Amino acid sequence: MTRVTRQEVEDFLFMEADLLDEWRLPEWLTLFTEDAHYYVPSTDVAHDAPPDNNLFYVADDRYRLEQRVKRLMKRTAHVEFPHSKTRHLVSNVRIRAESGDDLDVSTAFITYRTNHGTTNVYFGTGYYKLVVTSGGFKIREKRAVLASEGLRDQGRVSIIL
Amino acid sequence: MQAYRKFEPLVVVDKTRQTYNVSRRVFVDPEVLAAEQEEIFERCWLYLGHESELPKMGDFVTRRVAGRQIIFSRDAQGKLNALLNACPHRGAMVCRERQGNAKSFQCFYHGWIFALDGACRDIPGADSYPEGFKDKPEARLQSVARFESYRGFAFLCFDPDAVSLETYLGGAKEYIDLVADHSEVGMTIVGGTQEYSIKANWKLLCENSFDGYHAATNHATYLDYLKDRADNLVPIALNGIARDLGNGHAVAEYRAPWGRPVAQWIPAWGEEGKQDLEAIYQRLVERFGVERADRIARTNRNLLIFPNLVINDIMAITVRSFYPVAPDHMLINAWALAPVDENAHRRHDRLTNFLEFLGPGGFATPDDIEALEQCQRGYANNKETCWNNLSKGMAKEVPSYDDEAQMRAYWNEWNRRVVGA
Numbered sequence: 403m404t405r406v407t408r409q410e411v412e413d414f415l416f417m418e419a420d421l422l423d424e425w426r427l428p429e430w431l432t433l434f435t436e437d438a439h440y441y442v443p444s445t446d447v448a449h450d451a452p453p454d455n456n457l458f459y460v461a462d463d464r465y466r467l468e469q470r471v472k473r474l475m476k477r478t479a480h481v482e483f484p485h486s487k488t489r490h491l492v493s494n495v496r497i498r499a500e501s502g503d504d505l506d507v508s509t510a511f512i513t514y515r516t517n518h519g520t521t522n523v524y525f526g527t528g529y530y531k532l533v534v535t536s537g538g539f540k541i542r543e544k545r546a547v548l549a550s551e552g553l554r555d556q557g558r559v560s561i562i563l
Numbered sequence: 564m565q566a567y568r569k570f571e572p573l574v575v576v577d578k579t580r581q582t583y584n585v586s587r588r589v590f591v592d593p594e595v596l597a598a599e600q601e602e603i604f605e606r607c608w609l610y611l612g613h614e615s616e617l618p619k620m621g622d623f624v625t626r627r628v629a630g631r632q633i634i635f636s637r638d639a640q641g642k643l644n645a646l647l648n649a650c651p652h653r654g655a656m657v658c659r660e661r662q663g664n665a666k667s668f669q670c671f672y673h674g675w676i677f678a679l680d681g682a683c684r685d686i687p688g689a690d691s692y693p694e695g696f697k698d699k700p701e702a703r704l705q706s707v708a709r710f711e712s713y714r715g716f717a718f719l720c721f722d723p724d725a726v727s728l729e730t731y732l733g734g735a736k737e738y739i740d741l742v743a744d745h746s747e748v749g750m751t752i753v754g755g756t757q758e759y760s761i762k763a764n765w766k767l768l769c770e771n772s773f774d775g776y777h778a779a780t781n782h783a784t785y786l787d788y789l790k791d792r793a794d795n796l797v798p799i800a801l802n803g804i805a806r807d808l809g810n811g812h813a814v815a816e817y818r819a820p821w822g823r824p825v826a827q828w829i830p831a832w833g834e835e836g837k838q839d840l841e842a843i844y845q846r847l848v849e850r851f852g853v854e855r856a857d858r859i860a861r862t863n864r865n866l867l868i869f870p871n872l873v874i875n876d877i878m879a880i881t882v883r884s885f886y887p888v889a890p891d892h893m894l895i896n897a898w899a900l901a902p903v904d905e906n907a908h909r910r911h912d913r914l915t916n917f918l919e920f921l922g923p924g925g926f927a928t929p930d931d932i933e934a935l936e937q938c939q940r941g942y943a944n945n946k947e948t949c950w951n952n953l954s955k956g957m958a959k960e961v962p963s964y965d966d967e968a969q970m971r972a973y974w975n976e977w978n979r980r981v982v983g984a
């Protein structure tokens with residue numbers, strides 16, 4: 403196989419960010435593998451703490467991730483109706499490890515969310531496990547590790563980071 | 564009790580018309596918040612933490628309670644302490660880490676050193692102080708006036724003359740027991756704290772935490788989620804009661820169709836899960852008999868300990884405490900509580916259950932947060948629209964879990980303490 407370049411990874415992650423900001427969540431979901439996980443750990447545990455024995459903010463398997471998307475697209479997901487406006491910024495992209503078709507990638511992220519006249523900022527490190535497939539990259543795991551002290555400012559993590 | 568401020572009636576009850584109204588002033592007025600600080604937070608027993616958070620000697624966590632900076636520690640004798648985190652010398656916060664294990668705390672300003680029970684161990688330049696100074700009370704890290712535990716839940720109180728914790732808890736003890744009895748080995752806080760905030764008055768979260776009335780609309784998407792997979796549910800109707808437990812404590816107690824890790828099985832948990840839960844249930848029957856085992860395992864409890872401790876034993880157990888920083892802003896800490904002896908699969912199911920509903924990233928709590936913030940926004944119209952209505956089920960002999968009797972129990976006590984009615 404040919405080596406993956408950082409630019410290719412960045413293009414993929416920038417596209418992911420756009421899908422989130424445009425609220426094209428069902429499409430966003432197709433970026434994930436069938437065995438995918440999405441995590442937002444609580445901030446008083448280690449960044450790589452296991453979700454099985456630690457209380458996170460979010461610990462979705464593929465099924466719950468689908469359900470999260472389904473919920474967020476409903477008018478009855480009150481916290482996100484009307485949809486907040488968001489901007490996901492992805493930076494400091496680094497390929498940390500590569501083996502076969504698997505890739506460990508880290509990013510620095512800043513996500514702004516505005517709703518009802520209030521703007522909040524989510525920031526931290528994104529840890530991705532990517533897989534190279536014939537159809538391009540897929541996400542096997544996304545872990546958004548907040549660098550803030552909990553969600554004291556933001557109050558909730560109702561959007562996808 | 565004599566309240567120190569004079570307020571116009573803020574809680575107005577009319578039994579003949581069956582109306583129970585709370586003035587919206589209580590959610591916006593800084594004067595009311597100041598009165599609450601004096602009459603509630605300076606006098607009531609307040610939740611500090613769970614004993615399981617400090618398993619070893621030398622363990623500590625720092626935490627804010629009612630505006631104070633507190634060190635919750637387990638000292639070299641294994642005893643728990645609640646210390647005021649302010650150096651007796653010139654006041655610096657002595658411990659600046661949020662949690663850890665230490666043999667002693669050293670104040671970084673001038674270097675005084677304290678044991679985990681607050682005793683002063685060493686003072687740099689001790690020869691400039693009178694002989695024996697470090698053993699004097701004024702050289703110690705001060706303890707909070709009162710500190711007691713009940714079934715693993717540690718509380719403090721800033722009023723030296725307060726009644727004992729057990730007297731204060733009164734009728735709520737029965738419900739803490741029903742939670743603590745999930746395991747004969749003991750209960751533990753699972754690692755990881757959900758720390759969040761709501762731009763709303765803190766009392767709105769008291770109401771919301773045991774509000775059985777709002778599920779169908781506010782949590783429509785959560786109910787959709789449960790119904791999306793038949794194996795997420797058992798055929799049990801939402802049904803139950805609310806009880807006034809005295810002293811402002813109250814509970815909603817009810818059956819519900821969701822799975823409970825102790826111990827109401829749902830098909831999603833599979834055959835292995837079924838066997839585990841059956842064993843858990845059987846052990847409860849051996850310990851307590853069928854009736855109490857059923858109550859522990861199969862009823863849900865949304866318990867509010869006045870003024871600000873929520874223990875919800877529902878599809879998982881959450882322990883949640885919160886404080887106002889302004890009339891329209893509160894900070895919340897939430898934890899998951901679980902049996903120490905729970906196996907890895909059941910722990911996994913428990914945390915999944917927790918996160919599906921609870922917490923600021925769940926499928927339900929964010930909509931609660933939104934509801935509370937929208938209420939707070941609505942209170943901008945207080946001049947014209949002055950009253951909250953909490954009358955639901957007032958005429959009933961036995962109020963339903965989805966009436967508002969539990970909130971009235973809370974507000975009666977709030978009113979007694981703050982307004983002095």
Ligand code: FES
Nearest residue numbers: 650652653670673
């Ligand atoms: S303030 Fe702590 S040693 Fe001086």
Ligand SMILES: [Fe+2]
Nearest residue numbers: 771781927931
């Ligand atoms: Fe709710």
